[in-house]
Amino acid sequence: MNVEKMNGKGTLEMNQVYHFIVNTAARTGKGIFAWNELEEILMQRQIKYETHLTEYAGHAKTLARELSEKGTESDPVYLVIVGGDGTVNEVLNGIVNFKNVRFGYVPNGSANDLANGLGWFKFDAKEILNKLLDGEYHGFAMDLGCSTDESGNKNLFAISSGIGIDAEVCKAALHSKLKKFLNAIHLGGLTYKLLTIHKLFTMPHVTCYLKLDDQPEKMIQKGIFAVGMNQPVEGGGVPMAPKAVCTDGKLTLCCVYGYSRFRAFFVLPSLLAGKHEGKKGFWIESFSKATIRLESAMVLHADGEYCGEQKHVCIECLPGIMKFI
Structure with missing residues (x-):
């Protein structure tokens, strides 16, 4: 069973693997450069993670379905989307059971309307990833x-x-x-x-x-x-x-x-x-x-x-x- 708690500094500690679905074609192919920078943060912070790169239109949906099938309500899959609004939409429509998934999102698209709606427009992708890893969005439930x-x-x-x-x-x-x-x-x-x-x-x-x-x-x-x-x-x-x-x-x-x-x-x-x-x-x-x-x-x-x-x-x-x- 995963250990999940907030430490005294407000950082989320867990024995957990993060699964990153990454659209490297985002921003007309520049998504891969942004992901390389984010990956450096993960390695510096010694985060356990697996990378799932999208290879074609609709692939994020397939990956989300496969990953969400591995989770349970008591032991959910930790799924982080790196891409634009279209990638987020694909992932959402691939989820088998939302009770079995906990989400993260690092905007890396052209419009990024979801990030704007969440008030994240003032942060860059690296800042958002660090906030996510620090547990600042822990417990947030979005309609x-x-x-x-x-x-x-x-x-x-x-x-x-x-x-x-x-x-x-x-x-x-x-x-x-x-x-x-x-x-x-x-x-x-x-x-x-x-x-x-x-x-x-x-x-x-x-x-x-x-x-x-x-x-x-x-x-x-x-x-x-x-x-x-x-x-x-x-x-x-x-x-x-x-x-x-x-x-x-x-x-x-x-x-x-x-x-x-x-x-x-x-x-x-x-x-x-x-x-x-x-x-x-x-x-x-x-x-x-x-x-x-x-x-x-x-x-x-x-x-x-x-x-x-x-x-x-x-x-x-x-x-x-x-x-x-």
């Missing part, structure tokens, strides 16, 4: 979200899941040459903002029907997007839900509707500045479970990952299931 499409496919998410233009932007960013270029000059967070401006002029308008928890279903005309937020920001720092909290057992809806393409361009600055709450055409509200029905299909995403074209989706909160080391 996750789950989106279920019309075919019953479930996608867990740590940041957000939505349908409409924000999902269109995420889909475009996955294979964007612009993203690769901006990542190379350390401006990857601009990708989503620039693609959003482009998509505004081609976006469809859809009539949709939204139901939050036990409230009556509400018809939305000229729907542009609807997203369930677990963190305040998505898409490289866009503050869709500035008041969202990932430990309150709730998600936050951000729905934008009723604007023409031309008018939408001029309200975009208020959204980017987080000043949209209370404005006409913006619906911001917390919920535990939401259902969205569309008259015509739109792109669905979970943490920026493409989840197909959907006409019906259910988004719900999974309170406190992501427990940190």
